[in-house]
Amino acid sequence: MQKWESIKVLSNLAITSEYFLQVTLDKYGKVLSSDSGIGPVPSLFDHKEKPVHFSDCFLASDWSKYENQRIKAWKNSHQSFLVDLQKINHPNENTTLTKWEFFFISNDHGTCLGLGHPIEPLRPYNLGLGEFIDGTTNGNELVDILLENKLLGFWDFDPSTKTDYISSGLAQMLGYSEEEILRLKNISWQKHIHPDDYTSLFRDLALHFKTTGNLPFRKEFRIVSKGNLISWVIGYGKTTKWDEQGWPLKVQGLLIDITEKKKQEIWLREHHYFLRDLAFQQSHSLRARVANILGVLEILDIEPQSPESRKLLDILKTESKQLDEALKKSIKESVDQNKSWERGIGST
Structure with a gap:
């Protein structure tokens, strides 16, 4: 993800989602902000300002893994890094394996905002993506797809400027090296759409805009990586910002790999x-x-x-x-x- 505004919007979506997780950590492991699924639930007897730390949210032994990835990304001037962490589920104290992408949000590369999701097929949460994509699914369709297939990453599209921003995980899947991700200001996933699927995809996206978001965007299509590897994906999207005339200003969503299916x-x-x-x-x-x-x-x-x-x-x-x-x-x-x-x- 190349723009702080885009990261912030995805962070807010993660807060309202029942599947995605969000946490902000300082360089000492103190939790600066999080969603309700991260960390212990304070009791009536806890002090208001009682701090929550990394070890309250994840296995303490994972701190070294987190720090190693953070320092490595910092030294290589990367904007984000990926790490798998064992999330502690309160109050049961059992754990769930989760995958995270942390973004540097301070000049000293110490404070990081993380977006994560469970990668084990367990359901300690009500895995219904909450308000992330209202009305895009019938029942638990999206949940089942996520559990059966691979989440490739997030995308962010500005229809007025035709500008794309994508998560680094999605950029890597499309064949971009870490150096290219750093060098390029924004990477378009749309230019990787298979030519035979391009017209129908944008026809469906236009219909989503025409109905002012009442008809959700959901589309199966092929995507072609830089190395000409073709993958089948499902794209889910939601317009998160409209102007006063009802024109879309920002569309966000995710891509899920369904190639094997x-x-x-x-x-x-x-x-x-x-x-x-x-x-x-x-x-x-x-x-x-x-x-x-x-x-x-x-x-x-x-x-x-x-x-x-x-x-x-x-x-x-x-x-x-x-x-x-x-x-x-x-x-x-x-x-x-x-x-x-x-x-x-x-x-x-």
Whole structure:
């Protein structure tokens, strides 16, 4: 993330979210601010100004890990650093593994603002992203997607200036080195959108603006890294700032990697079509053979037959017609099922 204003807005979103976490630490590990999910809940007997420290929020042994990453980032003139920390859950005192990106917000690189989220598939929180993206999900859709897939990072878009800002984790996923992230003032994730998905993505984004945010932005699309690696992602977004005329001033959201899920869907689709065509061909081939048998039986029917032969001939005709009707019914049911299945995958 390249701009302090963008970091502040994401920080505020984390405070209102039930999934994302936020904490600000000084260089001594004192907590300057946090959301309600970080640190112990003060009792009525606690002094108002009782300080909260790193060891109240995370395992004390993680402090050295945090400090090593902070100092390394500081010496290399990085604007942020990533670290995994064991968060203490109060009052139970059990822990949850969490992933954080800390941003330097003071000149001495001592005070850091951190945005984090759990990376274990546990639900000690009500994992519903709270007000982060109102109305973008049906039930726990976003929660399930986050638990089953990889969160790539955050993005921030200014529609008036067409300017992007993204988290360093997302920039690294797109193939940018740490030096490039430092050197470039802002990195656009939009220029990495697959050309075939660009038009439909911005049509959906325009619809989000047209409905003044009432229709949430949610889009599956492909993204292409600098090394031409193609990944499937879901982009969620919310306009967080509007002008007096109702024009969007700031849109923020996140990208989630769903590449493995899409690979499975594509595999299922390809095999579905193969099996559908195979079944179709075999069914019609069988009907053609039954039609040939019925034709022969009709010829035999006009020839003189003994009573026994006539009886056998009638049985063969009846059974053949019933087999033909069963094949027609099976083909019709298969066609109907295929249409239903294809409508289902078309809507995903």
